[in-house]
Amino acid sequence: MADNKKIKTALVSVFHKENLDKIVAKLNDLGVTILSTGGTKSFIESLGVEVTAVESLTGYPSILGGRVKTLHPKVFGGILSRRDNQGDVSQLTEYEIPEIDLVIVDLYPFEDTVASGADEQDIIEKIDIGGISLIRAAAKNFKDVVIVPSQNEYQPLLEKLEENDGEFSLEDRKWFAGKAFGVSSHYDAAIFSYFNEGGDAGTQRISLNEGDVLRYGENPHQAATFFKFDNVAEGAGLANAQVLQGKALSYNNMLDADAAWKSASDAYHSVTHIENKVAVSVIKHLNPCGLAVTDNIMESLELAWAGDPISAFGGIICFTETVTKEAAEWFSKKFIEIIIAPEFTAEALEVLAKKKNLRVLVTPVRPMVAKEKLYRSISGGMLVQDEDEGLDTELKTVTKKEFEASKMNLAKFGSIACKHLKSNAIAVVTETEKGAFWLTGAGMGQPNRLDSLRYLTMPRFELKGGLDIENSVLISDAFFPFRDSIEAANEYGVKYIIEPGGSIRDEEVIDACNEFGIAMAFTGRRHFRH
Numbered sequence: 001m002a003d004n005k006k007i008k009t010a011l012v013s014v015f016h017k018e019n020l021d022k023i024v025a026k027l028n029d030l031g032v033t034i035l036s037t038g039g040t041k042s043f044i045e046s047l048g049v050e051v052t053a054v055e056s057l058t059g060y061p062s063i064l065g066g067r068v069k070t071l072h073p074k075v076f077g078g079i080l081s082r083r084d085n086q087g088d089v090s091q092l093t094e095y096e097i098p099e100i101d102l103v104i105v106d107l108y109p110f111e112d113t114v115a116s117g118a119d120e121q122d123i124i125e126k127i128d129i130g131g132i133s134l135i136r137a138a139a140k141n142f143k144d145v146v147i148v149p150s151q152n153e154y155q156p157l158l159e160k161l162e163e164n165d166g167e168f169s170l171e172d173r174k175w176f177a178g179k180a181f182g183v184s185s186h187y188d189a190a191i192f193s194y195f196n197e198g199g200d201a202g203t204q205r206i207s208l209n210e211g212d213v214l215r216y217g218e219n220p221h222q223a224a225t226f227f228k229f230d231n232v233a234e235g236a237g238l239a240n241a242q243v244l245q246g247k248a249l250s251y252n253n254m255l256d257a258d259a260a261w262k263s264a265s266d267a268y269h270s271v272t273h274i275e276n277k278v279a280v281s282v283i284k285h286l287n288p289c290g291l292a293v294t295d296n297i298m299e300s301l302e303l304a305w306a307g308d309p310i311s312a313f314g315g316i317i318c319f320t321e322t323v324t325k326e327a328a329e330w331f332s333k334k335f336i337e338i339i340i341a342p343e344f345t346a347e348a349l350e351v352l353a354k355k356k357n358l359r360v361l362v363t364p365v366r367p368m369v370a371k372e373k374l375y376r377s378i379s380g381g382m383l384v385q386d387e388d389e390g391l392d393t394e395l396k397t398v399t400k401k402e403f404e405a406s407k408m409n410l411a412k413f414g415s416i417a418c419k420h421l422k423s424n425a426i427a428v429v430t431e432t433e434k435g436a437f438w439l440t441g442a443g444m445g446q447p448n449r450l451d452s453l454r455y456l457t458m459p460r461f462e463l464k465g466g467l468d469i470e471n472s473v474l475i476s477d478a479f480f481p482f483r484d485s486i487e488a489a490n491e492y493g494v495k496y497i498i499e500p501g502g503s504i505r506d507e508e509v510i511d512a513c514n515e516f517g518i519a520m521a522f523t524g525r526r527h528f529r530h
Contacts, residue, residue, distance in 0.1 A: 244362060425452060
């Protein structure tokens, strides 16, 4: 066809050499002249293939420690010249510039260098200049040039070379150019994010690659795709969890798994008085229906499950400690969708393998402060905010009855548990005789706070030995606007309450607590979660 172009001269200059050998061999078979630089040139020579040094074309060696190798008119002229423009063709002849029909180049691993924790100088040196310029130039001139911008395009290139003996259609060249601009825009976004960290909150760059198409979204009629951020440390984030077995994760599975991982990790960090602690969370529809921290994996599991065993059916479980055979066997007659943990023993995996559809995920405990951003779309736009991270550190008693110091640690655990419930959120947390903490009541998602308190899951279940409600702590994620919530709490027998404070009716609420002999403390920190 008229728009087909045959590759005659190729420039090859890459950082990664893996899987390049087959392409070089094919170009050589096709009689393509190959230009190259530095390490790539040496690699091509090691394959027994003739290669011309870019320096012999430009008349300049690689200078400034390798910062300048290909930045020269004889290189960019050969790439950018328009083959159907007589003026361009004449200048190529005048200045002895060869037409370059194929550019194979990749970029220095900037994101990997940042994620590795390298110092700033190493990071700066991984900002590619020549490579990104070659990519943009070749992609701009796709009518005459084929651009291969990363290893991801090696296989498509090889297939096209083999299919058509080095000829590429205009459609082919435009496809490669699209991939090239995807690579360049993503690379620039990563560099911007590095320089903008903690800077201009009013400017964001989000670039997502290689999304996985999910079976469907929240409902079967909704399409959905999962994208993973590239600029996170290895193993960090639920998105980087290793899936050991089970069906593919769905849209809802991933949301619930993330909620389980975050709530278990936060609960783990909130408890400081227990040595060898183990946190377990049970999630259903993004809300913790069970959460416990003890010094024993089985006790944590049993307490978390007991928080709301009906809701736990078909839920997501996250452990902050290695899952043992005993813990795995505990699920033999229970239906759950996903188990998450930092590690599983071989015996535990053997037991869990009997449940073919059960997903088993491995990922480290989430840091207490990960400095994450949360992104949420609205019609025609996007909201960006900081993750609600860290722990409340100070509680101020505001009632006549003192909020006992012995209840402070339990209150902090409760504040974290409540934070992970959807607003309006109420949580009740209890300390066992052995000093373990667990979520014993949860009310969430109601349009008004009083209903969230009235509809606590706790009263629906008969707990073994009863629940010591008078020594439990009730937590609200935002202030109580009226005394009616205090009246409802009093009906349950609650004697300890924490809330952020800040209502114009704080005095009315405090008076109600004093009337019923309830101790209340303000945190000064709200934990809304939508």
